[in-house]
Amino acid sequence: MSPGFPPEPAQSLWTPDALAARGARLRWLTAQDLPWLRELYVGTRADEMAPVPWTPEQKRHFLDQQFDTQHRHYLQAYGSADFLAVCDRGDRPLGRLYLQRTAPTYLIVDVSLFPAVRGQGLGTALIGAVQEQAAAQGCGVMLHVLQQNPRARRLYERLGFVAGEEGHSPYLRMDWKS
Numbered sequence: 001m002s003p004g005f006p007p008e009p010a011q012s013l014w015t016p017d018a019l020a021a022r023g024a025r026l027r028w029l030t031a032q033d034l035p036w037l038r039e040l041y042v043g044t045r046a047d048e049m050a051p052v053p054w055t056p057e058q059k060r061h062f063l064d065q066q067f068d069t070q071h072r073h074y075l076q077a078y079g080s081a082d083f084l085a086v087c088d089r090g091d092r093p094l095g096r097l098y099l100q101r102t103a104p105t106y107l108i109v110d111v112s113l114f115p116a117v118r119g120q121g122l123g124t125a126l127i128g129a130v131q132e133q134a135a136a137q138g139c140g141v142m143l144h145v146l147q148q149n150p151r152a153r154r155l156y157e158r159l160g161f162v163a164g165e166e167g168h169s170p171y172l173r174m175d176w177k178s
Contacts, residue, residue, distance in 0.1 A: 003075060004031030005083045016129030019086070022122055024094060029083040034071075036093045041067040044112050048148075074098060078109050086113065086126065097126060105175075106134040108143040127159055135178035144171040 008028045019025060029037070042063045049059050074081070078100050086095040095113035099106060108130060113123055127141075134141045143161070145152050147170055157163070161174040 003072065004034070005029045005075070006079060009082075014082075014133065016125070016132070018125035018129050018132075019122070022120075022125055023089055024086055024122060024125075025089065026084045026097065027087055027091075029085050029096070033085055033093070037071075037096060038064065038067050040093070040096060040112055040114060041070070043115055046115075074109060078107075081107075081109055086122070094122065095126075097130075099130060101133075101137075101139075103137065103139050105140045105142050106130060108141060111143075123155060124159065127156070131159065131176060131178070134176075138178065140178060141176040143174055145174055146170055147172050 005028070008030075013026060013028065015025060042060070045063055045066070049063065052059060054062070074083075078098065080102075081098050081100040084097045084099065085093055086097055087093055093114070094117045095111070097111050098109035100109055108127070111123065111126060131141055141161075143156065145156060147153075147166065153163070153172070153174075156174050156176075159176065161176045164173040164175065166172055
C-alpha cells in the first residue's frame with residue numbers, strides 16, 4: 001500500500017473563484033483518498049494501455065505498481081507541495097492537483113481529472129487559477145506534458161504556456177510567465 005500524504009498545512013486552503021463558479025472546490029488529500037486516486041491514475045493511462053497485449057489483470061497489476069511508484073516519488077521529490085483534491089460541492093472527487101508553490105516559478109507537478117469531467121472547462125479554470133495566484137506573487141508557472149498528449153498540450157498553449165525544446169524525453173517542459 002502507498003504511504004499517505006504530509007499532514008495538512010497550517011496555512012488556509014486556497015479557494016479559486018473560477019472553480020467555485022463550476023461547482024468545484026479544493027481540499028487537502030489524505031490517506032483515505034488513495035483508492036480513488038489510484039482509479040484516477042488508471043483512467044489516465046487507459047488509452048496508452050489499450051494496445052498492450054496483456055490480460056486485464058496484468059494491466060491492472062502493472063498500473064497499481066506504477067501508481068505506487070509515482071506516489072512515493074511525488075512525496076519524496078515534492079514533499080512541500082500542495083497535494084489537493086478537486087471535488088464537487090458534495091465532496092465527490094473530480095481530480096487532483098499537486099502544486100509546488102515556490103518562487104520564482106510555481107510547478108504544476110500533476111493535474112488530472114476523471115474522464116467524465118474532462119472537456120467541461122474545469123481544467124482551464126484550475127490552471128487559470130494557478131496562473132492567477134502565481135502572478136499575484138510575481139511568479140511564473142511550469143509544467144511537463146506527455147508529448148503524446150496533444151489535447152493537454154493544446155490546452156496549455158491556449159492558456160499561454162510556451163513549449164521548451166523537444167528532446168528525447170517523453171515529456172515536454174512548458175512555461176508560462178506572468
